[in-house]
Each structure stands twice: as structure tokens, then as C-alpha cells.
Amino acid sequence: xxxxDVPVSPLAPKSYPDLPAVPGVRFATAEAGIRYxxxxxxxxxxxxxxxxxxxxxTKSKCPSAPVxxxxxxxxGGKARALVVNSGNANAFTGVTxxxxxxxxxxxxxxxxxCKRKEVxxxxxxxxxxxxxxxxxxHVLADCAARAKEGPWQDAARAIMTTDTFPKAVSRTxxxxxxPVTIVGLAKGAGMIAPDMATMLSFVFTDAPVKSSALQAMxxxxxxxxxxxxxxxxxxSTSDTLLLFATGAAASRGAPVIDSATDKKGKAFRAALDDxxxxxxxxxxxxxxxxxxxxxxxxxxxxxxxxxHRVAMAIANSPLVKTAIAGEDANWGRVVMAVGKAGEPAxxxxxxxxxxxxxxxxxxxxxxxxxxxxxxxxxxxxNITLTADLGLGQGAARVxxxxxxxxxxxINGDYRS
Numbered sequence: 001x002x003x004x005d006v007p008v009s010p011l012a013p014k015s016y017p018d019l020p021a022v023p024g025v026r027f028a029t030a031e032a033g034i035r036y037x038x039x040x041x042x043x044x045x046x047x048x049x050x051x052x053x054x055x056x057x058t059k060s061k062c063p064s065a066p067v068x069x070x071x072x073x074x075x076g077g078k079a080r081a082l083v084v085n086s087g088n089a090n091a092f093t094g095v096t097x098x099x100x101x102x103x104x105x106x107x108x109x110x111x112x113x114c115k116r117k118e119v120x121x122x123x124x125x126x127x128x129x130x131x132x133x134x135x136x137x138h139v140l141a142d143c144a145a146r147a148k149e150g151p152w153q154d155a156a157r158a159i160m161t162t163d164t165f166p167k168a169v170s171r172t173x174x175x176x177x178x179p180v181t182i183v184g185l186a187k188g189a190g191m192i193a194p195d196m197a198t199m200l201s202f203v204f205t206d207a208p209v210k211s212s213a214l215q216a217m218x219x220x221x222x223x224x225x226x227x228x229x230x231x232x233x234x235x236s237t238s239d240t241l242l243l244f245a246t247g248a249a250a251s252r253g254a255p256v257i258d259s260a261t262d263k264k265g266k267a268f269r270a271a272l273d274d275x276x277x278x279x280x281x282x283x284x285x286x287x288x289x290x291x292x293x294x295x296x297x298x299x300x301x302x303x304x305x306x307x308h309r310v311a312m313a314i315a316n317s318p319l320v321k322t323a324i325a326g327e328d329a330n331w332g333r334v335v336m337a338v339g340k341a342g343e344p345a346x347x348x349x350x351x352x353x354x355x356x357x358x359x360x361x362x363x364x365x366x367x368x369x370x371x372x373x374x375x376x377x378x379x380x381x382n383i384t385l386t387a388d389l390g391l392g393q394g395a396a397r398v399x400x401x402x403x404x405x406x407x408x409x410i411n412g413d414y415r416s
Contacts, residue, residue, distance in 0.1 A: 001313075006162070006164055006410070007164065008165050008289055009164045009165060009283035009285060009286045009287075010291060011188070011286070011290060011291075011292075011293050011401075012165040012285065012286065013165070013282075013298055013380060014165065016153055016166070016168075018150070018151065018172070019150070019151070019152040019153075019168055019170040019183050020170055020172065020181050020183070021149035021150055021168070021181070021377075022046040022149070022181050022182075022183050022204045022205060022206050022248075023181070023206040023249070024047055024051065024247070024248040025046070025047055025048075025149065025183075025204045025206075025241040025244070025246060026047060026147035026148055026149055026354070026412070027043060027044060027045040027046065027143075027147055027148075027155055028043075028044055028142075028143035028144070028146050028147045028148070029042060029043050029044075029154050029155060029158035030042045030044070030139045030142065030143050030158075031156070032085065032135045032136065032139045033133070033135065034085050034086070034088050034125075034127065034132075034135055035086070035087025035088055035125055035145065035253075036086070036087050036089040036395040039199045040154070040157060040158040040168040040325055041085055041087050041158060041159075042083070042084070042085050042086075042136070042139055042140075042143070042158060043082070043083070043084040043158040043159055044081070044082070044083055044111070044139075044140050044143035044147070044178060044238065045081065045082040045084075045147075045154050045202070045204075046081055046107070046112050046144060046146065046147050046157070047080055047081065047082075047244055047246055048080075048246050048248065049080065049198070049297070049416060050078075050080065050122070050246070050247050051079045051080065051245065051246045051247070052077060052079070052144055052210070052211045052244070052245045052247065053074065053076065053077065053078065053079035053120065053211075053214070053242060053243065053244050053245075054074075054215040054217075054218040054219075054242070054243045054245075055070060055071075055074050055120075055218070055240065055241060055242045055243070056218060056219060056222055056241050057070065057071060057239060057240055057241075057390070058194075058235060058236060058237060058238065058239030058240070058274050059378055060234070060235050060237050060239070061331055062091070062092060062237050063091070063237055063238075064089050064090055064091035064092075064097070064123060064127075064237045065090050065091065065093060065097035065098050065100065065101045065123075066090055066101055066122050066123045066238065066240070067237070067238060067239075067240060068098070068101075068123040069101045069105065069120075069121050070120050070121065070122070070240060070242070071299070072117075073117050073118075073119070073120055076117050076118070077211040078118050079118055079119075079120055079242075079244055080112050080113075080114035080115070080118040080119065080122075081102075081108045081109065081111075081112040081114055081118065081120070082117065082119075082122075082202060082242070082244070083104055083105075083108045083120070083121045083122075083136070083140065084121075084122045084123070084124075084158070084159050084200065084202070085122075085123050085124075085125075085131070085136075085159075085374060086123075086124050086125055086158065086159050086160060086161050086187070086354075087111070087124075087126070087161065087360075088123060088124040088125040088126055088129055088131045089123050089124055089127050089129075089236075089237060089238045090122075090130075090131040091127045091128070091170040091237040091238055092127050092128045093128065093129070093130050093131065096130050097130070098132065099133075100130070100131045100132070100133040101121055101133075101264065102116075103133035103136075104121055104132075104133045104136050105117075105119045105121060107133070107136045107137055107140050108121075108136070108140050110141075110242055111140040111143070111144040112144060113140045120242055121291070122158065122200050122202075122238070122240045122242075123238060124187060124200050124238055125161055125197065125198075127237060131255045133180045136348070137391070138317060152168045152170075152183055152185065153166050153168055153258070154187075155168070155185055156168040156185045156187070156193050159185065159187045159200055160187050161187065161189070161268055162189045162288055162410055163187050163188065163192055163283040164189070164286055165184040165286060166185075166189065167185065167279060167282040167283065167286070168183065168184070168185050168186075169184055169275055169278045169279060169282070170182060170183045170184070170275070170286045171271040171272075171274060171275045172271075173267045173268050173270075173271040174267060175207060175208075175249065175251075175254045175255065175257065175264055175265065175267070176239055176255050176264055177253075178249055178253050178254035178255065179249075180205060180206050180207040180250050180254060180268065181204075181205060181206055182203065182204070182205040182207070182268075182271055182275055182342075183203070183204050184199065184201065184202070184204075184275045184276065184279050185202050185203075185279075186199070186200065186201040186202075186279040186280075186283055187199055187200045187201075188201075188231075188236075188283045188286075189198065189231070189283070189286045189287055189288045190231055190232060190287070190288040190407070190410065190411060191231075191232065191234045191235075191236045191329045192231045193229075193230045193231070193232065193234055193235045193312075194222070194226045194227050194229055194230075194239055195266035196236065198334065199236055199238070199239055199283065200239075200241075200277075201226070201241045201242075201279055202241075202242050202243075202244070203218075203241075203242070203243045203244070203275065203276075204243075204244050204246070205243070205244070205245050205246070205268075205272075206245075206246050206247070206248040206249045207242070207245055207247070207254065207257065207265075207268055208249055208250040208254055208255070208256045208257065209245045209247070209256065209265070209268075210245040210256060210257065210258050210259040212259070212415030213257050213258060213259045213260050213262065213265065213277055214243060214245055214409050216259070216260035217243075217260045217265075217269050217272060218243045218272075220239070220260065220273075221269075221272055221273045221276045222241060222276065223280070223327055224273065224277065225273065225276035225277040225280040226276065226279075226280045226283075227239065228280070228308070228311075228396070228397060228398040228399060229280045229281075229283060229284055229398065229399050229400070230312060230315050230398065230399075230400050231283070231284065231287040231288065231290075231317050231400065232251045232287075232288075232316075232403075232407070233316040233403060239249075243272075246390045247358045247416075254357045279389060280399065281399055284399040284400055284401050285401070286343065287400070287401035287402075287407075288406065288407045288410045289403070289404040289405065289406025289407035289408075289409070289410060290401035290402060290404070290413065291325060291381070291401075291402055291404055292324050292325065292380075292382070292383050292401060293381060293382050293383070293399070293401055294315070294321075294324060294348075294383045294384075294385060294399065294400045294402065294403040295382075295383070295384045295385070295397060295398075295399055296311045296314050296385050296386075296387075296397070296398050296399070296400065297311070297384065297386040297387070297395070297396075297397050298310045298311040298314070298387050298388075298389065298395065298396050298397075299386065299387075299388045299389070299394075299395045300349075300388040300390045300391055300392060300393075300395075301343065301344070301389050301391060301392055301394030301395065301396070302343075302344045302389075302391050302392040302394055303392070303394040304394045304395060304396055305394070306341075306343040306344060306394050307389075307394040307396035308396040308398070309342070309343050310341045310343050310345070310387065310389070310396075311387075311396045311397065311398040312341075312398055313337045313338070313340060313341035314334055314337040314338065314341075314385065315357025315386065315398045315399075315400035316400070317333060317336070317337040318403055319333040319336065319337075320333045320334060320337055320385075321400065321401070321402050321403035322402070322403050324383055324385075324402040324403075325402035325403055325404045327375070327378040327379055328378065329354045329357075329359055329377070330367075331352045331354070331359045331360045334352050334360075334385065334387060335350065335352070335360070337345075338350060338387055338389070340407075344391055345389055345391070346364040346389070346390065346391060347363045348362055349362060349363070349389065349391060350362070350363060350387065350388070350389060350390065351387070351388040351390065352385075352386065352387050352388075353385070353386040353388075354374055354377055354378065354383065354384070354385055354386075354397045355377045355380075355383070355384050357370065357371050357373055357374050357377055357414075359374060362390075375403075392415060
């Protein structure tokens with residue numbers, strides 16, 4: 001299905017606003033023909049000297065070669081270039097994959113005029129296919145020559161695989177009265193159940209932030225955004241989230257944010273968290289074959305961690321997701337998911353709601369249950385499902401989508 005025309009998700013944004021430039025960042029896209037024909041498949045971003053970088057990556061025990069490269073490069077804390085390709089994940093490619101990444105880094109470093117370890121690389125697409133890095137030889141030099149500050153939607157489109165729409169958002173916030181910009185990109189529609197990262201996501205800002213503070217804020221931000229997201233319960237080999245801070249706003253008087261708890265950075269941290277959340281929700285809205293955007297809320301758990309595990313059990317249940325696709329408020333499937341989560345639960349204290357309609361209460365169907373009203377609610381594009389365990393104060397929210405026949409069609413035909 002990759003590379004074929006697929007309908008844009010009905011949950012996609014109705015418009016794509018122009019996003020502001022981030023001082024210190026330029027980029028260009030290109031058609032390298034890595035897998036797709038007639039579309040861009042490479043993003044090359046250039047950052048000014050002094051750019052700091054933070055990152056989180058997949059916890060898969062079978063990571064891709066680019067993930068290994070980025071983890072090592074991250075130790076240096078500096079970045080000058082980012083290369084992203086779609087169509088080929090360069091995962092499970094052995095020594096050949098490592099050599100491909102090294103060659104890509106050499107080509108990018110030469111084009112950017114920087115050190116090899118200041119180059120970050122991410123790849124997405126088919127697993128197990130060798131990636132021909134020679135395809136970057138002329139492409140990256142050309143990208144460097146014509147790199148500019150926008151438009152960001154072009155960058156988001158270049159990294160898409162089975163995505164049906166580009167995902168790019170921005171925030172503007174003040175640090176001690178000086179405005180700074182944050183722009184974030186993401187891609188992902190399937191093989192999505194992040195574990196300390198996302199599929200591929202790249203965030204850029206001109207805020208001056210100390211490296212350790214940048215890393216701490218990013219690691220905290222994913223816990224309430226990307227790590228509360230699931231499409232199909234499958235964590236990718238390539239999950240990568242990188243945050244680049246050029247520090248260019250310092251020249252306009254913005255002070256350096258020294259730590260994640262620095263009062264000067266409170267507004268910046270809140271804006272970053274909000275941006276990560278919006279990107280994660282965009283991914284759920286573009287889940288392969290999705291027709292419903294679903295927020296799962298769990299309250300009354302013994303702890304927040306327990307609530308999160310229960311919420312993910314609900315959100316990952318094929319039976320729950322197919323019931324939502326069929327617009328069926330089958331709360332029995334939610335009971336099943338709560339019960340299998342392995343967390344403290346009491347059947348006789350459990351309440352379940354679809355939207356504002358409580359369908360089950362204290363282990364029984366709610367006495368006021370209205371089938372017609374519930375059926376009408378399930379026809380909405382946005383569905384909220386709440387399970388109150390009635391045991392404590394623990395609460396969590398996660399986001400997912402329904403599971404339709406199109407998901408099977410897309411993934412059954414992915415490599416063809």
C-alpha cells in the first residue's frame with residue numbers, strides 16, 4: 001500500500017496553516033527514488049552552530065541502524081544536520097545497514113560543512129531491505145544549496161509512508177518577554193505503540209536551552225503525549241523523537257533555560273508539552289484505516305501507572321476497536337479489557353461511559369441506559385470512552401483510533 005493513492009483520513013485537519021520559520025534552521029526536500037516514484041522521500045535540515053539536541057528512541061530490542069547511530073551521536077549533545085528518508089527503514093539490515101548509515105552521515109557532513117557526529121539520521125519504511133546510501137550523494141548537496149526556512153508542510157510530506165496527511169504544528173511563547181518559536185513534525189499511521197518515543201518526530205526551536213534541560217523536558221513530555229498513544233499495539237524498530245534548540249533567540253535577549261524546573265522556562269515547557277500532545281493526537285487521527293478518533297480515560301485506579309496500563313489495555317483491544325468501528329457501544333468488551341489488564345479492579349465497582357452517557361454502573365448495566373442515545377453518540381467521529389474503577393485516585397488518558405477493514409488491506413499489501 002505504501003506509495004499508492006489512499007484517501008485522506010476523515011479525521012485530518014480541515015486546513016494547514018503556514019507555520020513560522022525557526023531562526024537557525026533551514027531545510028529542503030528531494031526525490032531520491034528510495035522506494036517511491038513521483039514524490040519527495042528525503043528531508044535534509046541544517047542547523048546553525050551551537051544547536052543543542054535531545055532525543056528519545058524505541059526500546060525495541062531490534063532497533064534500526066539509524067537509531068543506533070543517533071543514540072551514539074546524542075552523547076555529543078550537538079547537531080548541525082538531520083537526514084530523514086521514507087520508504088526504507090534500514091532496519092534488520094546487519095553490517096550493510098551500519099555501513100549505509102555511516103556513508104549517509106559522511107555525505108551529509110560534507111554537504112553541511114560539519115562533523116560526522118553532528119549529523120542525525122532517521123529512516124522509515126520497509127524493514128529488512130538494504131538501503132542504498134549512494135542515492136544521497138548528489139541529493140544532499142543539492143538540498144544544502146537550496147535550503148530555506150520553509151514551508152514546513154513540505155518537510156512533513158517528505159517523511160510520510162502510509163500517512164494520509166502531513167503532520168506539522170507550531171507554538172510561539174515568551175521567555176522573559178522574548179518570543180521564541182517551536183515547530184514540530186511527525187509521521188506515523190501504523191506499527192504504533194511508542195515506548196519512550198514516537199514513530200518519527202522532529203521538533204525545532206530557537207530557544208536557548210542547556211542540553212541537560214532539553215533532554216529532561218523532552219523525556220518528561222513524551223510520557224503524557226506519545227507514550228499515551230497507540231494504533232495497533234506494535235512498537236516500531238525505528239521510533240525516534242529528536243528536539244533541536246538553535247539558541248538563536250539569545251541574540252534577541254532570551255536567557256538560557258538552565259534546567260527543566262527553571263522558572264524562566266515554565267511557559268516554554270508547557271508549550272512544548274502541548275505541541276507534543278497535538279502531534280501525538282494527529283498520529284491517532286491518521287491511524288491506518290481510521291474513521292474514529294478515540295480518547296480512553298481511566299479514573300479511580302489505585303495509581304496513575306495502573307490507570308495507564310488499564311487504559312492501554314482498552315485502547316489496544318481489537319474487540320473494543322472493532323466495536324467502535326461498527327458504532328456499537330459494546331461495553332462488555334471494555335469490561336473484558338479492564339479485566340485482562342492485570343491491574344487491581346473490582347467488577348462490582350466498575351462504571352463505564354461512552355461520552356457523557358453512563359452505560360454500566362457498579363457491575364451492572366446502568367438502570368438509565370438508553371440504547372438509542374448511545375447508538376447516536378457512537379456515530380460521532382470523536383469518541384470518549386471512560387472506565388471508572390472506583391478504587392482510588394489514579395487517572396490516565398490515552399489516544400487511539402478504531403480498527404477497520406482498511407487497516408488489514410493497507411498492511412496486507414504494504415510491501416507490494
